[in-house]
Amino acid sequence: MSLSVLVTGASGFVGRALVGRLSSDARRLQVRAASRRGEVYDALVQGFRAPDLGANADWHAALRGVQAVFHCAARVHVMNEQSADPLAEFRRVNVEGTLQLARQAVEAGVRRFIFVSSIKVNGEQTLPGKAFCADDESQACDPYGISKREAEEGLLALAAETGLEVVIVRPPLIYGPGVKANFLRMLSWLNKEVPLPFGAIDNRRSLVALDNLVDLLVLCLSHPAAPGQRFLVSDGEDLSTTELLRRLGLALGRPARLLPVPQGLIKVAALLAGRADLGQRICGSLQVNIDKTRNLLDWAPPVSVDQALAKTAVHYMENPRP
Structure with missing residues (x-):
């Protein structure tokens, strides 16, 4: 029996590559791709138009029959910020939107929720020889990093209440x-x-190269040691x-x-x-x-x-x- 997975943010830089990698394993996986554009894919991928990320988003149709979710969609760095309250807008999308999706995933019987977070949860810079570690205390200081930290905390709390297997991956700059x-x-x-x-x-x-990040995300789909953990990822050089x-x-x-x-x-x-x-x-x-x-x-x-x-x-x- 194949595993059904949902990828949010499927038209984005990471989401598009992840969908391509997952769909190459058609014998084991049934892939659903949710994007704001509602793109049409080939026969191996079922496309869904994603709702506006927020506390009222309705994901029920996309989640029906799904066993795992890769949540790549997010509000990221905005070059020309128009919002009068950037932190509130980041929280609306990245915190409320993420937790709304996760709660509905629990209701739909999803077992594993893989969250693409950000190294900005750790902080903005390191001292020489003092690399960030996955379980360091957060030093997030910009609205994006703060919203990702709060989303992580909310997901782990939901996991403790419901048994949802949450996996968090924090990439640095992706190319x-x-x-x-x-x-x-x-x-x-x-x-x-x-x-x-x-x-x-x-x-x-x-x-981190896009191929390396996607490789780790796919591994987190099935690895028994992944749930409940935060992971950092890089090229290793x-x-x-x-x-x-x-x-x-x-x-x-x-x-x-x-x-x-x-x-x-x-x-x-x-x-x-x-x-x-x-x-x-x-x-x-x-x-x-x-x-x-x-x-x-x-x-x-x-x-x-x-x-x-x-x-x-x-x-x-x-x-x-x-």
Whole structure:
């Protein structure tokens, strides 16, 4: 008998890749994909139009007969925030919306609920040699991170009340074919051979390739040790911003033109431009320790950083963006 699974946020960066991976195992899995667009899939995937995430969302039709849920849908970082109360809006979608889905999942007889959270629950940066661990106390400080932390807490409380098997995965920056935002900007700069002032940055940042994240999520679907746990995920190799740009340039066939501007000047320039957060992301460190994930789940990243960067670069070159 095959297992029926529901993926929310199925049209998003992670959700789309996850649906593709799950649907490749059609003998074992029946895949339902919920998205705001209500996309039409092939015969192996049943599409559903997702309701507006919030306390009144109705998921009953999509959940009927489902044994496991991958919850990828969320309100993420908003570049031009329009809400007068961003935290309230993040809570409406990421906390109330998540718990509404989870409660209805319990009513529908769902056994396992896999929640894609964020490393922002841990915090924004780490000190040298002090990587975040899965069970560290939360240092979430922005509305998105706070909402993800509260969603995690609500899910674990619901699990304690009902027996729902909750699994939490916190990824750092995710990259891969089709990546957007700052990673896409880096690809564009490097492809145009734009000189960049990032040649002397001595930080360390953990990233996770889309293929590695999806591989872990699929493992969490069936692993007996996964329920009730929080897991961190990464590629297992931390890079400085300088090294990332160099290796991404090699993947593109465009050697990175990096100028050795001191980190302090970059941070000051970002501060003066009102983008202190960007300066921190470029120059600061954010490392995660995935020992718990490796040991408890017997998991290792199946794709290396260079393999993932190459795949990302090929997709970018074949699908140029303005």
